[in-house]
Amino acid sequence: MRETLRTRMGWLHAWVGFICGLVLTCICATGTLAVFDTEITRWMQPEIRIPAGTSPTDTALDAAAARVREQQARGVFAFLNLPSARAPALEILHYDGHEFVGDTLDPRTGALIATRATTGGKFFYNFHY
Numbered sequence: 001m002r003e004t005l006r007t008r009m010g011w012l013h014a015w016v017g018f019i020c021g022l023v024l025t026c027i028c029a030t031g032t033l034a035v036f037d038t039e040i041t042r043w044m045q046p047e048i049r050i051p052a053g054t055s056p057t058d059t060a061l062d063a064a065a066a067r068v069r070e071q072q073a074r075g076v077f078a079f080l081n082l083p084s085a086r087a088p089a090l091e092i093l094h095y096d097g098h099e100f101v102g103d104t105l106d107p108r109t110g111a112l113i114a115t116r117a118t119t120g121g122k123f124f125y126n127f128h129y
Contacts, residue, residue: 030128037121038086044120048104048113050088056107060090063110067092067103083107 033040042048056064064080071078071094081091090110093102099122104113119126 027128030124033124034121034128037125039121040124041118041120041122042087044118045115047115048089050083050107052085052088054083054088054107056083056090057110060105060107060110064090064092064105067105078102089113 068078068080071092076094078092078094081087081093083090088107090105090107091102092105093100104115105111106113
């Protein structure tokens with residue numbers, strides 16, 4: 001069989017197109033899932049059993065404020081993330097140089113909720129990025 005430039009370029013075009021298509025499919029699929037990163041993380045942490053729409057009590061806010069002050073006294077710039085429809089727990093977060101991490105509190109009692117360490121929906125967000 002005679003190898004010509006056209007057949008060589010056809011082979012190269014097919015493989016480069018396949019690899020680019022595969023990369024674009026991965027980027028688009030993970031981008032679609034990254035929209036729901038908070039919901040995926042919540043699904044992967046079933047120990048957070050707080051109904052949506054739960055308002056934080058004064059006791060919980062006082063406990064959260066004490067934790068924020070404690071972390072700021074240690075030199076960590078922490079802030080309080082209030083409950084929302086997507087994330088119903090109180091969160092005390094700080095930036096560790098890569099992502100926001102911190103404690104999760106029950107908005108009814110202010111008690112610390114021990115959650116499992118999972119990347120959850122952040123995996124899809126980082127993969128897409």
